[in-house]
Amino acid sequence: MRQSNEENSERFAESSRGLLSVVGIGPGHDDLIAPKALEAIAAADLVVGYSTYIKLVKHLLKDKDIVRTGMTEEIGRARAAIDEARKGRKVTVISSGDAGVYGMLSLIFQVLQEDGWTRDANPELRIVPGISAINSCASLVGAPLGHDFCAISLSDLLTPWPSIRKKIDRAADADFIIGLYNPASGRRQRQIVEAQEIIAKYRPGTTPVAIVKSAYRKQQSAVVSDLDNFLDYEIGMNTTVIVGSNQTIVYDGFMVTPRGYTNKYTWDGEVLEGQQPARSLNLDALPVREES
């Protein structure tokens, strides 16, 4: 499959078929919603979303029809959006963060497939990426994502817990920075405790951990703690937890994961002996350090 760049510059108001747009609104703050997502909302006849997200952008939804439903009603929401768009309406589905990351987009594809829809059929489908929670949360505590990272949802409502546990284990072993989405809820408290135990098998208790709640929203809080102590903080539905790698440091309250410049350069930008700027790191010339 190839897509031309022209597709990206099509205006939302111009669709001749019914139009189903699926957009990420980032953390929900107007300053961090992409212009293209704002345009998709402005052009919509109907906006569909989880009630919390609808509330975040309600000032943008005057004169719009709205379908808002609660958690665990995602399939109904996807169906409503598709059915209304098929009638020829302009429907915009909003997810917080990026709609493709634990959002509505994947489910919408599944329901479309169930319906036998294809890309040239009605409705037309458009996707607008957004700033995912791991990125917005990271920006409030420094630069924790400075090297390889992963995102794991601790929700076992749809995913078997053993496969989540395995992901945590392998990610911890390979020294990924680990972003934990949906770490806990009113009913689900056990998973984050078990996640901590698994990670602690591979990383010291001093490993930096960020607990970010409601990033860029009214109830925002951002705390940098460590692996031994972060469970003392309130962790709930609106919290994202970022566990540093073995390289992550805390500096003046900021959590920072270095990219690795000190493996090759001095802070004056001089290349260290035995290394070359645009070549693979020469392992034989590395300063003495533990094996990774």
Place this chain on the structure above:
Amino acid sequence: MRQSNEENSERFAESSRGLLSVVGIGPGHDDLIAPKALEAIAAADLVVGYSTYIKLVKHLLKDKDIVRTGMTEEIGRARAAIDEARKGRKVTVISSGDAGVYGMLSLIFQVLQEDGWTRDANPELRIVPGISAINSCASLVGAPLGHDFCAISLSDLLTPWPSIRKKIDRAADADFIIGLYNPASGRRQRQIVEAQEIIAKYRPGTTPVAIVKSAYRKQQSAVVSDLDNFLDYEIGMNTTVIVGSNQTIVYDGFMVTPRGYTNKYTWDGEVLEGQQPARSLNLDALPVREES
């Protein structure tokens, strides 16, 4: 460390100290740059960035001083930005995607630390998150990031190859969707081949793989291939590769990773026997499937 939400609403023009803003411009297309990033650029006296990224937003930089440098000159760029901001100027450093993900942000923290800077000192530091490449590339091929994913840079210029190899291995074993940043360059061709070999130990050759080049830029191309065949496509500096998990499907040319709704629901939204909507998945009531 706690930050209040008020901090987020400060205007960039209002800083009394020198101001160092580090912003992600997403894929670089105006439609996908957050308003807050645009504001940070508009308020700047000096804009600093890798020449390719400066070019992407050059129409926003009229009357701005510009420091643009090439690859492998990141330390010099960070130093220039910090030194100029310390003089009292408004300096905005731009990275493509999210500045915290393989971008300039982590390096800037390291140079600031080297200088003995603290958060109340001059310059003031502000961070604006952006849409990371994995998200913008995913949006062009469907919903590949519908479940747990990781990002791995295949560049071994600063990171020892054995530790990158271990990350690929553990991520493949745990069935993460794998986003490969910096998969290859003119000189570096070996890593993506080795990555393919490692992943193929754990996943069938039919596993969907997306090859996305220059997302939302003029040279954009997006192809969905599979693990056996994706190396036949051109993979270079501006390519991001997304390898699906064992759950990922291709449907009408779209790459989609299901979240897991069929574990609990019918497509009419009815709860399957033995399951409860807001409770952990009951593993004893799952339809027969391979263990994960």
